[in-house]
Amino acid sequence: MYRTQLQLLVIVFFIGTSLWGKTIEVCATCEVKSIKEGIAIAADFDTLLIKKGNYKEFNIVIDKPLTLKGENYPVVDGEDRGEIIRIIADNVTVDGLHIINVGTSYTTDYAAIRVVKSDNFLIQNVVLEKLFFGIYLERSNHGRVYNNKIIGDAVDEYNSGNGIQLWYSHHVQVDRNIVQGTRDGIYLEFSDNITINNNTSINNLRYGLHFMFSNDDVYTDNTFENNGAGVAVMFSKRIKMIGNLFKKNWGTASFGMLLKEINDAEIIGNTFEENTIGINIEGSNRIEYKNNDFISNGWAVKVLGACYANSFINNNFLYNSFDISYNSKLNDNVFEKNYWSNYTGYDLDKDGIGDVPYRPVKLFSYVVNRTPETIILLRSIFMDIIDFSEKVSPVFTPDNLLDNMPLMKRSE
Amino acid sequence: MLKILKYSFYDLMRSRWSYVYFLFYLALGFVLLFLNNDLSKAVITLMNVIIVLVPLIGTIFGVMYFYNSKEFTELLLAQPLKRSSIFLGQYLGVAGSLTLSLILGLGIPFILYGLFRSDAIWDFSLLLVTGAFLTFIFVALSFNIALSNENKIKGFGYAVLLWLFLAVIYDGLFLMSLILFEEYPLDSFSLAAILLNPIDLSRTLILLKLDISALLGYTGAIFKQFFGTNKGLVVSILMLILWTILPIWRLVYKSKRKDF
Numbered sequence: 283m284y285r286t287q288l289q290l291l292v293i294v295f296f297i298g299t300s301l302w303g304k305t306i307e308v309c310a311t312c313e314v315k316s317i318k319e320g321i322a323i324a325a326d327f328d329t330l331l332i333k334k335g336n337y338k339e340f341n342i343v344i345d346k347p348l349t350l351k352g353e354n355y356p357v358v359d360g361e362d363r364g365e366i367i368r369i370i371a372d373n374v375t376v377d378g379l380h381i382i383n384v385g386t387s388y389t390t391d392y393a394a395i396r397v398v399k400s401d402n403f404l405i406q407n408v409v410l411e412k413l414f415f416g417i418y419l420e421r422s423n424h425g426r427v428y429n430n431k432i433i434g435d436a437v438d439e440y441n442s443g444n445g446i447q448l449w450y451s452h453h454v455q456v457d458r459n460i461v462q463g464t465r466d467g468i469y470l471e472f473s474d475n476i477t478i479n480n481n482t483s484i485n486n487l488r489y490g491l492h493f494m495f496s497n498d499d500v501y502t503d504n505t506f507e508n509n510g511a512g513v514a515v516m517f518s519k520r521i522k523m524i525g526n527l528f529k530k531n532w533g534t535a536s537f538g539m540l541l542k543e544i545n546d547a548e549i550i551g552n553t554f555e556e557n558t559i560g561i562n563i564e565g566s567n568r569i570e571y572k573n574n575d576f577i578s579n580g581w582a583v584k585v586l587g588a589c590y591a592n593s594f595i596n597n598n599f600l601y602n603s604f605d606i607s608y609n610s611k612l613n614d615n616v617f618e619k620n621y622w623s624n625y626t627g628y629d630l631d632k633d634g635i636g637d638v639p640y641r642p643v644k645l646f647s648y649v650v651n652r653t654p655e656t657i658i659l660l661r662s663i664f665m666d667i668i669d670f671s672e673k674v675s676p677v678f679t680p681d682n683l684l685d686n687m688p689l690m691k692r693s694e
Numbered sequence: 695m696l697k698i699l700k701y702s703f704y705d706l707m708r709s710r711w712s713y714v715y716f717l718f719y720l721a722l723g724f725v726l727l728f729l730n731n732d733l734s735k736a737v738i739t740l741m742n743v744i745i746v747l748v749p750l751i752g753t754i755f756g757v758m759y760f761y762n763s764k765e766f767t768e769l770l771l772a773q774p775l776k777r778s779s780i781f782l783g784q785y786l787g788v789a790g791s792l793t794l795s796l797i798l799g800l801g802i803p804f805i806l807y808g809l810f811r812s813d814a815i816w817d818f819s820l821l822l823v824t825g826a827f828l829t830f831i832f833v834a835l836s837f838n839i840a841l842s843n844e845n846k847i848k849g850f851g852y853a854v855l856l857w858l859f860l861a862v863i864y865d866g867l868f869l870m871s872l873i874l875f876e877e878y879p880l881d882s883f884s885l886a887a888i889l890l891n892p893i894d895l896s897r898t899l900i901l902l903k904l905d906i907s908a909l910l911g912y913t914g915a916i917f918k919q920f921f922g923t924n925k926g927l928v929v930s931i932l933m934l935i936l937w938t939i940l941p942i943w944r945l946v947y948k949s950k951r952k953d954f
Contacts, residue, residue, distance in 0.1 A: 532908050534915055558908045580909040603909055653876040655884050656869055657910050658917060662897060663746055664865035
């Protein structure tokens with residue numbers, strides 16, 4: 283019994299060492315002085331241990347399954363001459379590097395780390411600075427991008443790149459990254475089954491997170507703050523958005539979240555705070571909005587164009603200038619059991635549900651939709667008076683757009 | 695003139711109305727800041743109050759004071775005094791004491807809540823400046839109305855109507871015309887319409903200085919381009935000064951010719 287265990291242990295040990303390979307050290311005083319050299323002499327499944335130092339290298343191609351591990355964040359300086367690391371083999375790990383000075387080009391998307399047609403990659407604990415594109419995944423599946431820090435210094439949209447970009451890549455996990463100062467923080471195009479959790483995307487020029495033609499993705503517990511226009515979800519199906527924080531996307535053309543041609547999505551437990559527009563919805567159907575908090579936004583929800591069969595249930599609308607804005611008289615969406623801080627009704631039977639329905643669309647927001655110039659009358663007494671009269675007897679706003687069961691207390 | 699100004703001023707102080715007005719603003723300021731510690735948010739709420747109440751109180755007070763002190767005015771007219779200095783003195787006395795109540799009443803709570811350490815100080819000063827202008831404008835307008843109407847009821851009626859027109863009806867007409875002519879470019883029209891009404895002008899000036907201006911969206915950009923720059927600010931202040939000077943000039947002109 284004991285013997286067989288020992289034999290097994292020995293076997294496992296041998297398999298282990300052959301599988302994990304040997305470690306090659308890279309440093310200024312080592313035998314191997316550059317990362318490229320290290321990759322050239324390495325065998326499959328070897329580990330390159332890159333010691334602290336400054337490596338002026340670019341166009342590093344990783345063409346075999348290797349682990350690149352940085353010790354104390356060695357600096358890889360591309361000197362603005364182009365792409366820095368390109369991964370073209372499966373099972374590659376890049377860990378703990380500090381990559382700076384990616385070249386800018388108007389014809390090629392130079393990236394700090396580009397993964398091309400490779401599966402099972404892991405990119406973690408990497409710090410990127412002075413970049414064009416950060417981490418670029420191209421037709422690469424089943425990988426993980428974890429705990430990276432991407433600090434861009436983008437000024438203009440036309441000559442800046444995205445922090446993390448996924449293009450035709452499926453089943454990728456993007457976790458705990460911090461992305462700031464790029465064009466789009468995280469950008470997905472034609473990428474399905476992606477999970478994006480616990481990331482922080484702030485101060486980006488355009489969108490914090492951007493979906494294009496990507497289906498069945500989930501993003502939870504992320505923070506999107508002070509981005510040029512917030513988060514954009516476009517032309518995608520079955521996206522789950524849960525527990526995210528959209529904050530301070532404040533500007534004349536900003537919003538917390540933009541939904542365009544989105545179907546069958548779930549938006550649950552998110553917080554929208556101090557955005558010019560909380561959610562901007564265009565042509566999106568069968569979406570479930572549940573347990574979200576809309577706090578101090580200009581418009582909490584702005585509905586434009588054909589949006590059918592959406593349901594808003596158990597949300598809190600607190601102190602928004604406009605709760606809902608609608609540009610048509612037709613309504614096919616359900617509002618039920620939400621809490622509206624502007625609600626002035628009463629609850630005689632004390633069941634926690636107001637006895638008078640609430641009308642979330644103000645006449646003013648209807649007028650503004652029709653003639654945008656009228657917004658200049660914001661906060662004038664005349665507007666308050668006609669809003670009040672419209673509330674008493676609706677003429678212009680869709681008369682079936684109401685919450686029949688408004689909550690008396692904020693839903694938890 | 696200064697003597698009459700001083701007399702009117704002290705008269706108002708003695709009549710306690712100034713105190714009531716002062717205490718009202720003091721209470722308003724404290725309650726607002728107590729409920730909401732955020733100075734810049736309190737400025738927005740105050741703006742709503744100021745653009746409604748200041749013109750209303752200025753109008754009512756001006757008319758009331760003018761009619762009440764009519765006998766005294768007639769007594770003064772019998773003295774060897776210039777007519778312009780009598781009326782200007784009274785006018786400045788009323789407008790000055792109202793403005794002082796406003797500035798002190800709102801200033802004290804805000805200073806106690808740390809105005810000088812906050813970046814809301816410019817917004818707040820703008821609020822007070824426009825408040826002062828509105829007081830001067832509406833007291834002057836109401837003096838004009840009172841001077842032209844011997845009948846007190848009529849005078850009051852016109853004064854309230856004037857306030858109602860500028861505060862509410864004007865915006866209604868403005869809105870109607872915007873909707874009616876929505877096919878046309880309306881930028882310069884709405885700019886002009888805003889400039890022509892002191893209440894709207896004050897509201898827009900303050901709004902554009904605050905965060906909330908982002909709500910104006912890209913239409914607001916046009917206004918921001920105008921009011922946000924120094925040139926726009928100068929034009930708006932000039933407009934407010936014009937609104938003050940014109941009624942005062944008419945007051946002096948009419949008072950010289952009126953047969954008492």
